[in-house]
Amino acid sequence: MQQEVADLKDRLAPGQRLLGLDVGAKTVGLAISDPALSIATPLETLRRHKLAQDAARLAAVVEEWGVGGLVIGLPVNMDGSEGPRCQSVRQFARNLAAAGVALPVAFWDERLSTAAVERQMIEEADMSRRKRAGAVDQAAAAWILQGALDALRHL
Numbered sequence: 791m792q793q794e795v796a797d798l799k800d801r802l803a804p805g806q807r808l809l810g811l812d813v814g815a816k817t818v819g820l821a822i823s824d825p826a827l828s829i830a831t832p833l834e835t836l837r838r839h840k841l842a843q844d845a846a847r848l849a850a851v852v853e854e855w856g857v858g859g860l861v862i863g864l865p866v867n868m869d870g871s872e873g874p875r876c877q878s879v880r881q882f883a884r885n886l887a888a889a890g891v892a893l894p895v896a897f898w899d900e901r902l903s904t905a906a907v908e909r910q911m912i913e914e915a916d917m918s919r920r921k922r923a924g925a926v927d928q929a930a931a932a933w934i935l936q937g938a939l940d941a942l943r944h945l
Contacts, residue, residue: 795896795938796945798859799827806858809833809851810935812900812927813862813879818844819927821935822855827942830935832928845889852891860886860893863900863934898938900930 793801798808805825812819820833833855836847851857862883865875883895 793894793896795861795898795941798861798894798896798938799942799945801894802827802858806856808859808861808935808938809848809855809857810898810931810938811860811862812931812934813882814838814927815878817927818848819929819931820848820851821928821932822851822857823935823939825856827939830932830939832925832932835925835927841885841889845886845891848886848891852893858893860891860895861898861935861938862895863931864897866899896938898934900934 802808807825808823808827810819810821810823810830812821816838818836818838820836821830822833823830833851836844838844860883862879864872864879867873880897883897887893887895
């Protein structure tokens with residue numbers, strides 16, 4: 791299931807996309823790549839419910855968009871160590887696979903992604919706190935996915 795981002799590209803059929811996930815305790819931000827694997831676009835923010843419900847929605851997104859793999863943000867500590875949040879995200883990925891969303895997965899270091907996205911929304915888009923709340927998770931997922939796509943281009 792888990793692999794490096796470089797290996798993930800080799801597992802995709804032509805035209806398949808990658809889905810980026812920013813997994814939080816209450817929401818999951820989603821972003822989708824284009825078929826050429828060059829641009830990440832924010833897609834939606836899922837409000838987390840029971841696993842079966844979350845997995846069903848993600849399976850629908852996978853089917854609708856022709857997704858062949860997942861890039862999941864891993865909330866690594868600033869010192870590079872993995873804490874309880876990383877364990878929770880890894881468990882979420884295992885649970886998704888067990889619930890039928892069994893795609894190749896690569897984890898991507900997401901340190902500071904949400905903070906960077908919020909700062910950008912404030913400084914460049916002058917978004918209010920209320921508007922940011924609805925968009926920050928999917929924008930963070932796009933930030934994570936774009937980092938992985940940029941790494942793929944440089945291989």
